[in-house]
């Protein structure tokens with residue numbers, strides 16, 4: 298199996314975190330032909346990363362890939378056995394994709410904008426701090442309370458927190474997790490776990506490369 302991925306992508310990062318945490322036999326590769334190439338588009342409907350190649354089949358969408366890997370290798374899976382707990386976790390992951398990630402997009406856009414639109418930035422920061430509180434509220438549910446090992450929710454959340462922590466200082470917000478101590482604690486904890494530490498380091502290197510003047 299191969300995972301087509303890029304270091305900075307939070308969607309690819311969550312799958313890599315699962316792969317590292319579970320020590321799954323999946324090779325990590327760049328998208329064949331490169332992003333946007335005819336070759337890559339011919340393999341995947343969406344043309345995005347990540348994509349899992351299994352034999353001659355290709356699966357896109359990070360959450361579907363995580364579910365597939367968890368189903369394929371059930372021994373030691375991170376997915377809870379309990380149906381209710383599993384569904385709460387799915388709901389949290391859907392929250393991250395449908396709502397939380399949306400709160401980050403205006404900041405990504407304003408990073409590239411010249412000049413920046415301060416009104417957009419201010420509104421985005423207010424919205425982001427509201428979403429951080431909602432994200433924390435998910436971790437406060439009994440079914441999703443932070444545990445002593447990485448959960449699937451952590452695999453999804455830590456890469457987006459990486460962007461919260463990395464982008465906020467560019468907009469004058471140096472401690473974006475100050476008002477959300479549960480998130481701040483889990484974030485600090487994730488820096489010490491082998492799988493998340495490795496992925497967050499790869500993301501930092503990927504972001505640095507992406508932001509270098511050559512790119």
Ligand SMILES: N[C@@H](CCC(=O)N[C@@H](CS)C(=O)NCC(=O)O)C(=O)O
Nearest residue numbers: 306307308344345346347358359360
């Ligand atoms: N919903 C998708 C999102 C994947 C996604 O947006 N990937 C970005 C990188 S972070 C991408 O490939 N962008 C390139 C493009 O859209 O052409 C997933 O969960 O896998």
